[in-house]
Amino acid sequence: MAKIGVEQSLTNVSQALREKGYEVVEIKQESDARNVDCCVVTGLDSNVMGMHDTVTKAPVIDANGMSADEVCREVESRLQ
Incomplete structure (x- = not known):
């Protein structure tokens, strides 16, 4: 499975x-x-x-205003 970096304040997303x-x-x-x-x-x-x-070529998702489920869907769509 993919490795996702998450900013430390986003515990619900993690x-x-x-x-x-x-x-x-x-x-x-x-x-x-x-x-x-x-x-x-x-x-x-x-x-x-x-x-x-730029320190990474990976997609970066701005979770501002998004629910954890919305972030998960965005991660899945970016990794396809």
């Missing part, structure tokens, strides 16, 4: 993804996102300076 069989790793810093198949973030750390330093 639990829902684990229940679906995904391996979930907590993203505490940028380097944690390097070897995952998909990343889920809160979107609270917006890029106000407009600088883009």
Whole structure:
């Protein structure tokens, strides 16, 4: 199963993804996102300076305003 990086504040999303069989790793810093198949973030750390330093080629999902089920569906669609 795919390895999903989830920002540490999204515990409900982490639990829902684990229940679906995904391996979930907590993203505490940028380097944690390097070897995952998909990343889920809160979107609270917006890029106000407009600088883009990519640390992963995996899809990044902004979970802001989404339920855990909606995030799971989005992860599944991005990994297909």
